[in-house]
Amino acid sequence: MRINKEVAAPRIYIEKVICNCCGEEIRKDKFGYFDDYISIEKTWGYGSEFDGETHVIDICSHCYGEWLLKFANSPSFHKEDAELLEC
Numbered sequence: 356m357r358i359n360k361e362v363a364a365p366r367i368y369i370e371k372v373i374c375n376c377c378g379e380e381i382r383k384d385k386f387g388y389f390d391d392y393i394s395i396e397k398t399w400g401y402g403s404e405f406d407g408e409t410h411v412i413d414i415c416s417h418c419y420g421e422w423l424l425k426f427a428n429s430p431s432f433h434k435e436d437a438e439l440l441e442c
């Protein structure tokens with residue numbers, strides 16, 4: 356037999372998001388939703404250039420667009436519920 360007790364677990368809300376590239380704050384609309392941005396979390400493998408480090412970055416859409424220009428190959432583009440498109 357188990358007797359449960361309801362407890363309030365601490366909750367974490369994202370209050371601000373700062374673009375790692377330009378340092379600007381990602382804006383929130385009047386409903387509290389952030390403008391779109393890209394968030395990447397990567398734990399590097401042991402023996403790699405960053406040997407076991409976990410990097411977390413948030414990039415605003417403007418900086419992401421600038422970053423893409425430096426890529427030798429474009430990323431794959433697709434929309435939800437659509438097949439991959441050739442660029």
Ligand SMILES: [Zn+2]
Nearest residue numbers: 374377415418
């Ligand atoms: Zn930015």
